[in-house]
Amino acid sequence: MTQVERDRLVTLKKAKKRLITQREAAGELGVSERQVKRLLKALKQRGDQAVIHGLRGRPSPRRLAEATQRKAVEILSDPIYRGFGPTLACEYLGNKHALPVSKETLRKWMIEAGLWKAHRRKPEQVHAWRPRRSRCGELVQWDTSEHDWLEGRGEKIYLIFMIDDATSRLHARFVRHDSTAENMRALWSYVELYGRPLAFYTDKASLFQTAEKRRRDEPGVDKDPVEMPPTQIGRALGELGIAWIAAHSPQAKGRVERGFATAQDRLVKGLRVAGACTLEAANAYLEQEFLPWWNETLTVQAANACDAHRPLGKQHDLAASLSHVVERQVSNGYTVRHEGKIYQIERGDVRTGLRGATARVEVRLDGSIRMRFKDRYLRIEVCQQPLSAGSSQRPAAAAQPRKVPRAGGRSSWMNGFFARPGPTLKQAIAIANATS
Numbered sequence: 546m547t548q549v550e551r552d553r554l555v556t557l558k559k560a561k562k563r564l565i566t567q568r569e570a571a572g573e574l575g576v577s578e579r580q581v582k583r584l585l586k587a588l589k590q591r592g593d594q595a596v597i598h599g600l601r602g603r604p605s606p607r608r609l610a611e612a613t614q615r616k617a618v619e620i621l622s623d624p625i626y627r628g629f630g631p632t633l634a635c636e637y638l639g640n641k642h643a644l645p646v647s648k649e650t651l652r653k654w655m656i657e658a659g660l661w662k663a664h665r666r667k668p669e670q671v672h673a674w675r676p677r678r679s680r681c682g683e684l685v686q687w688d689t690s691e692h693d694w695l696e697g698r699g700e701k702i703y704l705i706f707m708i709d710d711a712t713s714r715l716h717a718r719f720v721r722h723d724s725t726a727e728n729m730r731a732l733w734s735y736v737e738l739y740g741r742p743l744a745f746y747t748d749k750a751s752l753f754q755t756a757e758k759r760r761r762d763e764p765g766v767d768k769d770p771v772e773m774p775p776t777q778i779g780r781a782l783g784e785l786g787i788a789w790i791a792a793h794s795p796q797a798k799g800r801v802e803r804g805f806a807t808a809q810d811r812l813v814k815g816l817r818v819a820g821a822c823t824l825e826a827a828n829a830y831l832e833q834e835f836l837p838w839w840n841e842t843l844t845v846q847a848a849n850a851c852d853a854h855r856p857l858g859k860q861h862d863l864a865a866s867l868s869h870v871v872e873r874q875v876s877n878g879y880t881v882r883h884e885g886k887i888y889q890i891e892r893g894d895v896r897t898g899l900r901g902a903t904a905r906v907e908v909r910l911d912g913s914i915r916m917r918f919k920d921r922y923l924r925i926e927v928c929q930q931p932l933s934a935g936s937s938q939r940p941a942a943a944a945q946p947r948k949v950p951r952a953g954g955r956s957s958w959m960n961g962f963f964a965r966p967g968p969t970l971k972q973a974i975a976i977a978n979a980t981s
Contacts, residue, residue: 550596557581557588557596609650617644617651618658625818631655633811637818677711677845682742682853684710684790685735686801689723692809699822704808705731708801710746711847715804715839719827725752725777726910729867732778733910736785736863740854744788746798752778754791777869784866786855807843811835865915869908875899880928881906881916888916889928896921 546554553574560570560581567585571578587595620626620642621634629637631652638644638651646654655661678684690704703723707716716735720727747753755773775783782789792798812835819834821827857863873881879890879899883906890899896918905917916923968976 546593546597553584553596554593557584561585561588609646613644613646614654617646618654618660620644621655621660622658626814629814630810631661633814641818677848679711679848680851680853681709681711681714681847682739682855684744684746685742686710686746686798688748688798688801688805689728690805690809691723692805692813694719694813694816694827695822696813696817700824702824702827703727704805704812706801706804706808707731707735707745708804709742710800713800713804713844715836715843717808717831717836719824719831721824723752725869728752728778729781730910732781733863733867736857740852740856741785741787741861743853743855744790745782746790746792748795748798749791749793752776753789754779780870781866785861785863808835864909865907865917868910868915871906871908872903873906875902875904875918877901881925883914887928888914888925890916891924891926894921894923 556565556570556573559565560567565573567578567581571581574581574584576584584595617638620638621629626634626637631648634655635646635648635651638646652661652663656663685707686709687705687707690706691701692704694702694704700721702719702721705718705720705723705728708714716731716738718731718734720731753776755776757771757773779789795802812831815835816827816830819826819830821830871883873883875881875890877900879895881888881890881904899918902918904923907915907917909915914925916925
């Protein structure tokens with residue numbers, strides 16, 4: 546019997562002994578006078594048990610069958626569901642095993658079976674809160690995670706994340722390397738799908754920012770920063786009219802960091818259940834299962850319904866901008882050297898001012914090479930490099946085997962040198978006169 550029930554019993558006994566009226570008892574108990582009469586009648590029949598609810602101790606008619614509990618525990622005991630929490634396990638039981646169970650009921654079952662350990666969440670460090678941007682496309686947070694996504698079942702892969710700040714809409718893809726080319730491919734797919742956002746928010750990795758070169762012993766506080774040239778991605782963003790903002794700490798781009806925390810829990814387990822062992826299988830699950838779930842469940846509505854993304858214009862060429870660009874000087878013979886090769890500009894593309902000028906060489910993502918001078922692309926072809934002066938077509942002579950010195954480490958070439966017969970004085974004079 547609880548303390549509340551004891552207090553109710555004291556009030557009812559006072560009313561039974563006529564120490565207080567039934568109206569006063571009803572006021573103390575918060576019930577009607579009619580209910581007080583029922584309780585006094587039950588008190589006379591059942592004694593002190595009248596204040597205890599009659600359904601206490603009985604199983605609920607809505608209680609799930611024991612067979613359902615055993616089946617759920619058996620499924621979640623499989624190693625493939627290792628580490629699943631009650632919420633995620635509840636979703637998989639309903640979607641894949643047609644076993645609808647509430648997450649709180651499943652939590653109790655998992656705790657009883659030893660599949661889940663209840664723990665209190667530790668208080669997190671509080672950082673200054675920044676409100677979301679008002680429109681979709683105003684700011685997109687961009688980062689890469691090198692987590693063990695396949696849990697050792699395949700090659701190491703990386704996950705590139707692009708999450709909108711206003712709506713938390715996610716665009717992602719798995720890649721083999723966290724390189725400039727792979728990040729450019731991810732940027733290409735994002736721009737083709739949604740358009741050009743106003744700004745990207747990233748960390749200060751070397752992919753996005755060129756670091757100033759300084760000696761280790763050189764102080765950096767007393768020297769003014771030097772403006773460094775942009776990286777390939779920085780140049781591409783500038784050509785596409787997209788601003789780049791650098792985050793000074795991981796907490797500053799907390800939306801993408803929290804997104805990685807969610808993906809490292811749910812996405813890893815989803816890939817495990819799907820049996821993904823390759824990059825292609827991981828991307829298939831990501832595009833068909835995880836991204837639709839994320840964008841339907843975790844996104845929010847922007848404060849302003851207007852979309853800030855801008856379409857690509859006629860002046861924008863994704864293939865040209867999203868490539869490795871270098872500048873090379875055109876020689877007097879209208880050739881350009883790049884990566885150890887000589888490229889000849891076709892005669893029909895030779896124009897005034899091309900000789901000695903600077904041409905733009907684009908190594909595109911598909912491996913092709915294009916060359917542009919001002920606003921016009923030039924037709925080029927690889928030409929055979931001429932042999933340098935003094936080079937010979939004869940094959941190099943085979944290397945002579947190195948003579949191994951005798952034991953002791955001293956050379957023997959001076960042995961008997963002075964014992965060799967030399968020319969006489971008369972012969973030496975004759976030789977000298979003949980050569981002079």
